[in-house]
Amino acid sequence: MSVTTAEIKALLAGINHPRTGQDLIAEDVVRALKVDGGHVQLVLDVLAQDAQAMLPVRDQVEAAIAALDGVENVSVLLTAERKGDAPPDLSAGRTPPPPEQVDGVKHIIAVGSGKGGVGKSTVSANLALALADLGLKVGILDADIYGPSQPKLMGSNGRPVAMNERLIPIAAHGVKVMSVGFLMEENRALVWRGPILAGALQQMLHDVAWAPLDVLIVDLPPGTGDVQITLTQKTPITGAVIVTTPQDVALIDARRAIDMFHQTETPVLGLVENMSTHICTSCGNEDDVFGHGGGEAEAKVQGIPFLGALPLTRVLRETSDSGTPIVRAMPDGPEALRFAEIAQKLKDQLAAL
């Protein structure tokens, strides 16, 4: 039997924070808890002053979860803001250094979402493959610190090797892949948030042998934090694609993400509504259970292009879990065709620039 989120939370409520003596749930340090069958993933996000003391707690949590019935593997990431790190400056009148071009990359498209779990990584991976199918040379940079999912989605477990002081991205399904997940493994005891993390992103842009690429898709973490802001300030981005689900709460967060891109003068290339409708596995019936259309309406209000809607289907999830995204696994299916349409719209936009 699979482990449940409630069991994990109960376990975390039995482990105390070393400084305050409160349990980890009460202390509110648990982030991004994900239970997917026997796979458990979570982040302990702590204050800088507690980082060292929390290292053994991270190990303790990992061991305790691993010992639960039904757990196949577990990943506990410890993150902290470094003391003295200045927050990114978004104030008007700032003079950020001029953005640095990424060698041999024509266009960078950032894929963002206001809210986690809306399918941003799934969309990034399939969009990258659909763009490659249109004849473009494509790369994916997975900058999602809280849950780097491209290695799993793209079925790429290889380790990038260095050549001439640059990391060679992993080739998967006809595109190049680099993930913060590949970097974390070496130093996974503690990941500093904030500028350190943003620095890792800069490294993945500039110290990776991407060239030649027509498009680099950057799969951003959800929300509007340091990574997103640093990327938009330090790198000339062609534009951003926002992924949302039709639910109101996701749309509110999508609006925030759009607003951040506007503030940083990053063009928004369009909005994708994911999990728009549900397609029944047995009968093929398309059902409006989530009230589809919210994304399209929001795009209209925001004055940005609506790129398309993707259904929620079991095969979409299964193909992602198996490491062969649906655009490759079922290239003639309805989902792949919708990704192809979205990719074509983006390609047309890029050509018109």
Ligand SMILES: Nc1ncnc2c1ncn2[C@@H]1O[C@H](COP(=O)(O)OP(=O)(O)OP(=O)(O)O)[C@@H](O)[C@H]1O
């Ligand atoms: N259209 C869809 N149909 C079915 N399952 C989907 C669909 N889109 C995404 N999923 C599933 O939903 C889960 C979350 O998707 P994904 O990891 O792409 O989201 P995310 O927004 O990148 O999440 P995070 O915030 O954790 O980075 C995954 O299990 C994925 O397979």
